[in-house]
Structure formats: C-alpha cells, structure tokens
Amino acid sequence: xxxxxxxxxxxxxxxxxxxxxxxxxxxxxxxxxxxxxxxxxxxxxxxxxxxxxxxxxxxxxxxxxxxxxxxxxxxxxxxxxxxxxxxxxxxxxxxxxxxxxxxxxxxxxxxxxxxxxxxxxxxxxxxxxxxxxxxxxxxxxxxxxxxxxxxxxxxxxxxxxxxxxxxxxxxxxxxxxxxxxxxxxxxxxxxxxxxxxxxxxxxxxxxxxxxxxxxxxxxxxxxxxxxxxxxxxxxxxxxxxxxxxxxxxxxxxxxxxxxxxxxxxxxxxxxxxxxxxxxxxxxxxxxxxxxxxxxxxxxxxxxxxxxxxxxxxxxxxxxxxxxxxxxxxxxxxxxxxxxxxxxxxxxxxxxxxxxxxxxxxxxxxxxxxxxxxxxxxxxxxxxxxxxxxxxxxxxxxxxxxxxxxxxxxxxxxxxxxxxxxxxxxxxxxxxxxxxxxxxxxxxxxxxxxxxxxxxxxxxxxxxxxxxxxxxxxxxxxxxxxxxxxxxxxxxxxxxxxxxxxxxxxxxxxxxxxxxxxxxxxxxxxxxxxxxxxxxxxxxxxxxxxxxxxxxxxxxxxxxxxxxxxxxxxxxxxxxxxxxxxxxxxxxxxxxxxxxxxxxxxxxxxxxxxxxxxxxxxxxxxxxxxxxxxxxxxxxxxx
Numbered sequence: 001x002x003x004x005x006x007x008x009x010x011x012x013x014x015x016x017x018x019x020x021x022x023x024x025x026x027x028x029x030x031x032x033x034x035x036x037x038x039x040x041x042x043x044x045x046x047x048x049x050x051x052x053x054x055x056x057x058x059x060x061x062x063x064x065x066x067x068x069x070x071x072x073x074x075x076x077x078x079x080x081x082x083x084x085x086x087x088x089x090x091x092x093x094x095x096x097x098x099x100x101x102x103x104x105x106x107x108x109x110x111x112x113x114x115x116x117x118x119x120x121x122x123x124x125x126x127x128x129x130x131x132x133x134x135x136x137x138x139x140x141x142x143x144x145x146x147x148x149x150x151x152x153x154x155x156x157x158x159x160x161x162x163x164x165x166x167x168x169x170x171x172x173x174x175x176x177x178x179x180x181x182x183x184x185x186x187x188x189x190x191x192x193x194x195x196x197x198x199x200x201x202x203x204x205x206x207x208x209x210x211x212x213x214x215x216x217x218x219x220x221x222x223x224x225x226x227x228x229x230x231x232x233x234x235x236x237x238x239x240x241x242x243x244x245x246x247x248x249x250x251x252x253x254x255x256x257x258x259x260x261x262x263x264x265x266x267x268x269x270x271x272x273x274x275x276x277x278x279x280x281x282x283x284x285x286x287x288x289x290x291x292x293x294x295x296x297x298x299x300x301x302x303x304x305x306x307x308x309x310x311x312x313x314x315x316x317x318x319x320x321x322x323x324x325x326x327x328x329x330x331x332x333x334x335x336x337x338x339x340x341x342x343x344x345x346x347x348x349x350x351x352x353x354x355x356x357x358x359x360x361x362x363x364x365x366x367x368x369x370x371x372x373x374x375x376x377x378x379x380x381x382x383x384x385x386x387x388x389x390x391x392x393x394x395x396x397x398x399x400x401x402x403x404x405x406x407x408x409x410x411x412x413x414x415x416x417x418x419x420x421x422x423x424x425x426x427x428x429x430x431x432x433x434x435x436x437x438x439x440x441x442x443x444x445x446x447x448x449x450x451x452x453x454x455x456x457x458x459x460x461x462x463x464x465x466x467x468x469x470x471x472x473x474x475x476x477x478x479x480x481x482x483x484x485x486x487x488x489x490x491x492x493x494x495x496x497x498x499x500x501x502x503x504x505x506x507x508x509x510x511x512x513x514x515x516x517x518x519x520x521x522x523x524x525x526x527x528x529x530x531x532x533x534x535x536x537x538x539x540x541x542x543x544x545x546x547x548x549x550x551x552x553x554x555x556x557x558x559x560x561x562x563x564x565x566x567x568x569x570x571x572x573x574x575x576x577x578x579x580x581x582x583x584x585x586x587x588x589x590x591x592x593x594x595x596x597x598x599x600x601x602x603x604x605x606x607x608x609x610x611x612x613x614x615x616x617x618x619x620x621x622x623x624x625x626x627x628x629x630x631x632x633x634x635x636x637x638x
Contacts, residue, residue, distance in 0.1 A: 020170045021078065022136040025114045026143030026600075027163045028085055029053060032107055034156050035092070038237045038253045039214040044100055051541060052107035059115020078171050079179075079187060081113040086164040086194070093157065094206055097213040097220075130610045137604030144596040148589055151234035157203055165194040211237075217254030225249075229327050231320045235589055238320030240328060248331060250297045250324055258296030260325060263333035273303045275486045277443040277463045278365050281404035282307035284479055286360040291315065291396070293348035293384065294367035298325055298335035305340075309361075315344045315351050317587065349383040349392070350586035358398050365406040366461075383583045385524040386517045387419040394423060394468065403466045410459035413440065414507040415524065418514040420466050435492070435500035436470040439479060442489035458506065459491060470494070519583065573630055574599055580637045 032052060036045040088106045092098075122132050150159040168191050172179070179187070197203055211217060219225045219241055228248070229240035240260065241249045248260040261270045273279055278300065282290070287308045292300045295314035304312045314336060316322060322343050325332045336343040344351060348367065367384050383389055385405075393403050407413050417438065424434050443461035471479075473495040480496045483489070492499040517524040574595060581591040606622075 020139075020167055021081070021114065021117055022139035023143045023146075024082075024085065024163055024167050025056070025111070025118075026140040027147045028110060028114075028160070030144060030147040031089075031151070031156055031160050031163075034151060034234060035089070036103065036107075038232075039097065039210050039216060040100070040103070041216050048100065048104050048107055051104050052111050054541070055108040055111030056115035056118065058108075059112040059117070060119030062112070063116050063118075063120035076183075077113055077117055078175065079168070079183065081110060081117065082164055082167040082171055083187075083190060084110045084113055085160060085167075089157070089160050090203075090206075092210055093208055094210075096209045097215065098210070130607050134604040134608035137600045137607060141597040141600035141604065144600065145593045148234040148593050151232075155232045156234075157232075158198065158201060161194055161197055161203065165191065165198065168194070211254060214254065218251055218257050219249075219254075229324050231323055233320065235587075236318050236320055238318065238324055240324050248297070248328065250321065252318060252321075258321070259299055260297035260328070260332050261299055261302060262331050263302065263335065265333045265338070267302070267306050270299075270302050271306060273299055274306060276303070277441055277461060277486075277488050278363070278404075278406045279303050279307070279486075280441055280463060280479065280482055280488070281361060281363055281402070281406075281465055282309070283482055284475060285402055286398070286400055288398075289313070289357070289359045290361040290363060291352075291357075291359045293352075293362065293364045295336070295343070296321055296365075298332065300363060300365055301335050301341055305338075310340060312341045313344060313357075313359075314341060315346055315348050317345070317347045319345050347382065347384075347582075347586050349386075349389050349583060352389075352392050352396055355396065358396055358401070360398055360401045361404065362393050362397060362401070363404045363406075366408065382588065383519055383522050385416065385419075386519050386522050387422050388519045390416070390419045390423050390466075391426070394466070397468050399468060401468050403468075405464045407462050407464060410462065410506065411510060411512050412524070413459060413462045413464060414510055414512050415514050415517050416464055417503070417507070419517060420464075423466075433470070435498065436494045437467045438500070439465040439467075439471065439476070439493050440491040440503065441465075441479075441483050441493075442491045444487055444489050462491065522579070569626070570599070570603075577633070577637070580634070584637070 029049065029052070033045065033049055036048055040048070088110055092103060092106050118136065147159065150162065154162070168187055172184070172187055172191070212220065212223070214220055222241075222243065225241040225243050227239050228242045229238070231238045236252045237254070239251050239254075241251070243249065246262055248262065250258045250260055252258070261273070263270050274283075282303050287310070289311040290304050290309045291313045292304065293315045295301065295316040298314070301312055301314050322336055322345065325336055326334055335341065348364070352362075364384065390403070397403060405416055407416060417440075420438060421431070421434055424437060425431070429437075440459075441463045442459045443463075465479075471494045476493045476495045476497075480490055480493050483493070490497045492503055513523075515521065577595045577599075578588070578591050581595060582588045585591045585594060
C-alpha cells in the first residue's frame, strides 16, 4: 500500500494531493512552452517540450523498477518535485544561455519526478486507477486554462512561483506527520520565501540572462541596448529597447523586430518614413480609409498620416504592442490615440471576416517573423497569408482599392503572387491580364541601411501591390517615379517596367511549396517540402527511449501498439483542432485552451466511466467511434 500521507487513506486514494500534483505538471508544461519561446527558435521549443514530457514516461518506468523503494521515499519525492520546479526555472532564468542540451536536461527533471509519483500512485491503487486518471485529466484540463489566466494576470515567472507555493503548502499539509523536523523547517523557509516573493516580487530584480544572451534574440550582441519597457504574458514577451538613436525597437519574444519612431506629434519629424519601400503603397490611389494589419510600433500609422489618410484602423493581435506605445507616450507620441486612429486588438484575419467596413488600402507589413516562436509549427502559424485570406482582403476593398504586402524575400513573394493568380482566376480574368493588376518593388535600402548585395534572397523585402482594378499607364509611371526617387528597385510595374515574365521565370526555378498557405495548411513560412528536422529528432529519441524501456517485454507487442496508438491519436487530434479553431476563435491562445481543456476533461470523464465496460468489444469499438466523430468534427469545423 502506498504511503497514506500522499495518496491513500483506509485503502482509498487521497485525491487532494494527487489533484494538485497533476495540475502542477500541466502548469509546468505550458509555462515551459512560453518560457522557451523567448530564448529559442520554435523548432527547438517543440523538441525540448517533447523530450521533457517524455520524462513522465521515464518516471513511470522508474516507479515500476523501484516499486519497493518508491513506497519508502514517496513522501520525499513529492517535496523534491515541488522544489525542483522553481530551482530548474531559476537556473534557466538566471544563467546565461547554455544551449539546447542544457535546457532539455533541466526541463526533463521535474517531469521524471512527476511521472514517478503519478505512475507509483496508480500502480499501488489499481482498483481506483480509473478515478485517479479521471483526476489527472480533469486537473490537466483545469491547469491548461488556469495557466493562461495566471500568466496574463501576473507573468509566467510569478505563475510558476505561485504554483510551487501552492504545491509545497499542499505537500506540508498532507504529509506533515511523516516529514522530519529538519525537512519541515527547510520547506517552511522555502514556502515563506515564495510567499514573500508573491507580495514583493524580488525575482523581477534578477536579470533574465538567458534571454539577453540567447543567439535567437536580436539584441543578444547589443548589451548597451537598454530595455525601457517589458511586458510578459501568455501570448508573448514584449520588450522595447532604446539604442540612443532616432528609433526605439520593439521585439516580440526576443525577435519580430518592430521600430517605434521617436515622435512628438510633429509629422515633419518622421517624414523619413516616406523613403521606405512600404510607403509606396500609401502614396498612389484614393486615401479615405486604410486598414493596417500588424500595427506593431505604429510606423505605418505615421506613414498613413503623412500620406493624407483620413481614417486609420490599426490591428494587432498582440495587446502588448499597443501597451508599449502607450506606456512610452513621451517618446512615441502615443500614436494609436491620435485623432482618426483606431486601435483594434484582434487577429487580422478574424477582424477582416467580422467587419463590414470597406477600405481604400489594406496593408500588411512583415506581420510575422519568419521563424515564429511558440509550441511548434502547427501552433504558431496563422491564417494571415493564406489564399482564402487574400480573397477576404480583396472583398473588403472599395472598387478602386488596393491590397499591399511587405514581405521578407522572393520565396514569400512567389507564394503570395501564386495566391494572387488564384484569386484573379477565380474572378474570371485571363492570365495574360494579371500583370496589369500587380506591381512589385524591391528594397535597396531601409532607413539608410543597404540591403541589396547581402548574401541571401534574390529580392530583398519586396512590396507587392494588388489592385482591385487594373493600373493604367499614368499610375504605373507615377509609381515608377516614386520608386526611383527614394532609390528603391522597380521589379515589375505595369506598362512602364513590365518584368512579369522574368518574375515567373525566377519562380519556376524555386522549389517552394506554394500550396502551404491555405486555410487547411496555414504554413506560410514553411518554404520547402522537407520534414522538420526538429520533429525527426524528437521522434527518433522518443522511439529509442520507448524501445529501451520495453526491452524486457513488460507489455506485449499488442498492448504497446494499442496504447501508443491512443497517445498518437490524441496528439494528432489535439494539434489539428488547435490549428483549425484558431481562425473561428480569433486567437491561437483561445484555441489552445479550448481544445486542450475539452479533450482532457472529456478524457477524464471517459476514464471515470471505463469500469462499466471490460469486454473486448468495448475496448476496440470506441476507437471506431472516435474516428467517426473526428471526421464529423473536421467537416463541421471546415
């Protein structure tokens, strides 16, 4: 029988301690996803989280091997697990960047301890395992929603401090009689320190060295750059750097750089913005209303004001971007609160589907960085650049309106021009006339920094302009003159610089997956057909570990395949529905919480009810029902 102080009382499991343990495991996983997103590229985040959660399985194996020893040390393991969470986080937080292996080893340690307790508890309470698993999944479902709420209400670091505080408190309550005097003293001191930090957050005074020294952050080699604003929540970490020049620089998760012009409400101070490639989209055509998707630091808003637009709607999914500009009003001019400017916190695609307003210009400037941080490719890409999105944008334009994209390179240009051709074909146009609706300008220099000649793409930061109506020669000549005036590169302009055929020839030489920007495949920055190497490594490691643990045939081949299939199927459904619901729910975080919470709680209910069916038919028939329901849900979601 397992130690009564942890999980059993009179031969019945104690679910209070178990509930908080399961809850903490899920909190930790979500926290680490957010933590690693600011210091690592997204594929490494995915890899480390996959390896870390594999630690639960390793812990389960150790519980099986150390059954008798586990019964003796179960109480202390729970306490060690509680402290290990905060110690691991502090080590990764306070130490300079150490590399992928270091973070993987740090992240896996608490999960091994958690898996050890989880499996040992279930192993010693076999008659109540369906209830324990119910508690596990319900706690995980609550944890997924609670983690998002807490990280938004305080911040990720304070969230993990709070979770550790609660878990140690629960540990002391349920195991007080079994804990030695010195252990009680140590844990009480730790508890008091964590409680004090919740009131007076002294941990905020510790420098996040891993973040400042990570090679994946844009200012890692600029220690002189002063952070003048920071906000960290469940969606992103937003920082603003002052490098003592005419700009402030806002980063999202350490990258996705967005400049903020130092501005005191005199437009002449920022007229240099008219020399940028993106400004060309604002200068030709009607100027009544403009929608800017990905408002960032507000430079495009200033460009629209200088160009004479009367109504400016600025959309950004990251609330921290708006908050940063407001907080630095003395330097930024609080651009989003000026007359004629409306700030909108929303995913750009969701907003465009909900609004009935029409615009003269819809402009998207480098809305997402090319290697987006997050929980993995399926959870970080969005629906901004899909072929269906382009159609939605065009439908929200006035009859003489235009749509403009500022992109990173020629491979992105290839994908967007392919989407544009699909749109114009859908409007019944002949391909030979497409070139009169499209203009492309390349960037030679940006704010004095020369881009052409650098190793990399053939076309740097191209501006793609798509017209609702075809350009005439006069408009083409005006765009060409403006392009040459600011020393940028005309790539294709109808009538006056017709290079449409040359562009198509260039695209034909590229091996670009042009169909990877659809609503059912929203991976715009997946520019090749190669399988992600991070995923390959994760699968190989998981397979090798599983093979090692099963080498003595603890389970039959059939059992191993059965339970592995359930786990793989669960993850495939989870990731797929998170992706599909991001668009209708308007935010990837809402989608993540909704899908994960529902799946976990529903799985817990199924576990609770599992005692009613033990026949072979009830073992396998649910798999068929799940497959049918998955297809039905996929059809309904679209």
